[in-house]
Amino acid sequence: MLLILFSGKAEKFMVNIPELDVSPVQGSIGKSTTALGLIECTFMCDSEEFCDAIYYNQSSSRCTTVHNQTDNYSIQTELSGIYYKTKEVKTCLYEGYEYAWELDVCLKFYITTTERLSWSYSRTRCQNEAGDLVVVDSEFKDKLFLLYLNHIHDMTSVQRWWIGGSDVLNEGQFEWISGQNITYTNWDPGQPDNASNDGTTNADCIQYFFRTIEQSFAWLDLRCDSNISSICESRAFI
Template identity: 30%
Template sequence: MQTHRSGCHREEEVSRCQRIWDMKLLTVSALLCAVMALTGAAVIPEEETGPDQEEETFLDKRSTSCAAPWSKFNGRCFRYFPKRLTWSRAERNCHSIGGNLASVHNIEEYHEIQRLVLTATYEHKPVWIGGSDAHQEGEWLWSDGSQVSYTNWCPGEPNNHGHQHCLQMNWGDEKCWDDLSCAKRLPFVCAKRT
């Protein structure tokens, strides 16, 4: 008499037990793949060069200072996150990976962030960036502490309609900035220094 895993003895039981075992193994494999996909790959730290070693130079600086899926632009790394979060949760998420919600300092940076969103979603989706006037109405600050030196407000914005204290971009037909309630859930863009 043949004995199989889980104490299966008869041939029909062995076949049934084998199918159950195969389904358990398939389920565990699928869960493992899902966890890996959702958490992303760990970033491997770059090796430091010593005083008598030359640093290797690459033509594509994106690959050396902003590990995928980050994108380098103007000395910072940017990354689009499709998960819809409130502004404060999005900021905490960015902070947990060494950055902040993106600040925008010129039209080129704005277009680069738009490009990231468009590449990921095939449309100009509204997203959170790091502007807020929650501390004092009308005084907009970036969450990374940098100065607000560039703005791209839509006509009539910011209007604080219904306690709107957080900044979304790609709003309306003009794909410009709008103040929005911080409790709304949007995808977001993080930035960090290289």
């Protein structure tokens, strides 16, 4: 559930984070009182300088504001209700990018046939927009991109996407474009195998590939000169 808040000129929204409904969070209680509804509860948070989250109990109409920026002890949430976190909506500088609040970055998915380029040209295009190919260095980011890509696949049937990993510099040692070794992985079984679909070797770059049987995406290595779709991430905001 998303709720739009306006605080001065900054547009914000609040999003429910279900896993925190029943788990302690870090912070201190700002105010705990009854509210006429969820909207009024969000306005209460918006009026407090350090409030960045609320708990709202619909059955009791109890609204509890949380100041996560001030203290660092745990609040026992089982008495408080459903957790909503404040997120600021940022505007991306470059055309076609959308703000992903979960990562605090702007993302662009190059989908169409004419937009499909090699790994290096795809990366250059991202860099020209103050970004780079996406680095998927955690399970959280991987699961998030799986949601994105599955949704796009349902609409467009696009099956291959470049991301920012390769073993170009050291065969067999995959690393991210940031230079860090790849520790978290989502390789398809048997990957990487240094082979492309046409039987050629030197498959040095990482792609997300849609697996028809599993109906989901996983990582495969592919020749870097293959022209496929790509995902850019940028922190260029207006």
